[in-house]
Amino acid sequence: MKLAMIGFGQAGGKILDRFLEYDASRGTGIIGHSIAVNSAKADLMGLDYVPNENRVLIGQSVVKGHGAGTEPDLGEKCTREDLEEIQSAIDRMVSSEIDAFLIIAGLGGGTGSGGSPVLADHLQRLYVEPIYGLGILPSRDEGGIYNRNAARSFQNFAESVDNLLVFDNDAFKTGGESIGEGYAEINAEIITRFGALFSAGEIEALGDNVAESVVDASEIINTLGEHGITSVGYASESIDPNNESKGLLGRLRGGNSRNDFSTSGDATNRITSLVRKATLGKLTLQAELDSTERALLLVSGPPDALSRKGIDKARKWLENQTECMEVRAGDYPLPNEEKVAAIVVLAGVTDVPRVKDMQRMAIEAEERGEELRSKSEDNLEDLIQYGDDEE
Numbered sequence: 001m002k003l004a005m006i007g008f009g010q011a012g013g014k015i016l017d018r019f020l021e022y023d024a025s026r027g028t029g030i031i032g033h034s035i036a037v038n039s040a041k042a043d044l045m046g047l048d049y050v051p052n053e054n055r056v057l058i059g060q061s062v063v064k065g066h067g068a069g070t071e072p073d074l075g076e077k078c079t080r081e082d083l084e085e086i087q088s089a090i091d092r093m094v095s096s097e098i099d100a101f102l103i104i105a106g107l108g109g110g111t112g113s114g115g116s117p118v119l120a121d122h123l124q125r126l127y128v129e130p131i132y133g134l135g136i137l138p139s140r141d142e143g144g145i146y147n148r149n150a151a152r153s154f155q156n157f158a159e160s161v162d163n164l165l166v167f168d169n170d171a172f173k174t175g176g177e178s179i180g181e182g183y184a185e186i187n188a189e190i191i192t193r194f195g196a197l198f199s200a201g202e203i204e205a206l207g208d209n210v211a212e213s214v215v216d217a218s219e220i221i222n223t224l225g226e227h228g229i230t231s232v233g234y235a236s237e238s239i240d241p242n243n244e245s246k247g248l249l250g251r252l253r254g255g256n257s258r259n260d261f262s263t264s265g266d267a268t269n270r271i272t273s274l275v276r277k278a279t280l281g282k283l284t285l286q287a288e289l290d291s292t293e294r295a296l297l298l299v300s301g302p303p304d305a306l307s308r309k310g311i312d313k314a315r316k317w318l319e320n321q322t323e324c325m326e327v328r329a330g331d332y333p334l335p336n337e338e339k340v341a342a343i344v345v346l347a348g349v350t351d352v353p354r355v356k357d358m359q360r361m362a363i364e365a366e367e368r369g370e371e372l373r374s375k376s377e378d379n380l381e382d383l384i385q386y387g388d389d390e391e
């Protein structure tokens, strides 16, 4: 599927940059156009792949190029002020080629958090293509302010987009390293999952290798629907090209030909096992499976590994797990790939503990803020009074 990607704020810009790198190195053609929007000049300058003319600095009269300092109201103000500026960068897109828009933002800060919902509303008024969000939730460790910002933005963003795809930093925290290194690893996880999902819908990249059951952009669009939250599961397994014919046929022939193993039960079992791992393992947003409204299952890998039977079995299993009848499935052949991957899209999930948790942290942060404000006012009063007495 071909997307117009908009990276909003620092996290959004960095993730967009990684998407562009992925797209360029694999020739997938999922990005029809890309722009980075930020109120911080330095963040925009730090990007590698976003073309210079597509970097939009907003809110100069408000924050003078220094960012919104974790204050979503400021991010919102900067965005409203410069919507025209953003719009003219978007106008340069060849929109007839684009299947959908994707606005990417970290929801815990100021610029992306406050600005993304405003931009999504604006785009909804102008375009018939679906407007999606990729919202990054802060980790719990980031604390009350970030979680409060994210809780608010999550609500606004989800209401303004056709679907909010969510990635929870908290679920993918890596131990020990510097923040920068940690984010680099997390961003790689984001690209693995969402890059695979969007490239599956990009049929052009397939060339002659037309999939048995092609998942095109409209399958993805129908799965995502027109409202809701989406979580994505992923699992992959490397195939050793010299040692892949472990099935009976392969062993009898002693062969190492790729053509052998899809005829064995191996390919089927590999797929059902990968789909179980993808669904029951770590999701981009932990959600109760039976609260899923629609699901999409994609299996990619070398053509011979894509067992139709395996995909059918896995789809039935997923139907049972999610208790929903709208489960689409398809394969995506990648001739030179040395791994098989399963991507499970759970759209319209409603039972999401992390969101409740974030809302609780937001309320606590608000209450604590109130308490501190009134306390410091009292203290200041005391200080001034005391000063008066001294005179």
Ligand SMILES: Nc1nc2c(ncn2[C@@H]2O[C@H](COP(=O)(O)OP(=O)(O)OP(=O)(O)O)[C@@H](O)[C@H]2O)c(=O)[nH]1
Pocket: 008, 009, 010, 011, 012, 014, 015, 039, 040, 067, 068, 069, 070, 071, 075, 105, 106, 107, 108, 109, 110, 111, 112, 113, 136, 137, 138, 139, 142, 146, 169, 183, 184, 186, 187
């Ligand atoms: N996955 C991921 N998350 C990030 C990254 N950088 C920041 N974040 C997350 O995004 C949140 C928002 O941070 P930024 O993107 O820097 O905020 P911003 O939109 O630039 O807003 P201001 O800096 O306040 O103007 C943070 O709280 C983190 O949770 C990144 O590289 N990867």
Ligand SMILES: [Mg+2]
Pocket: 009, 010, 040, 043, 067, 068, 109, 111
């Ligand atoms: Mg920033």
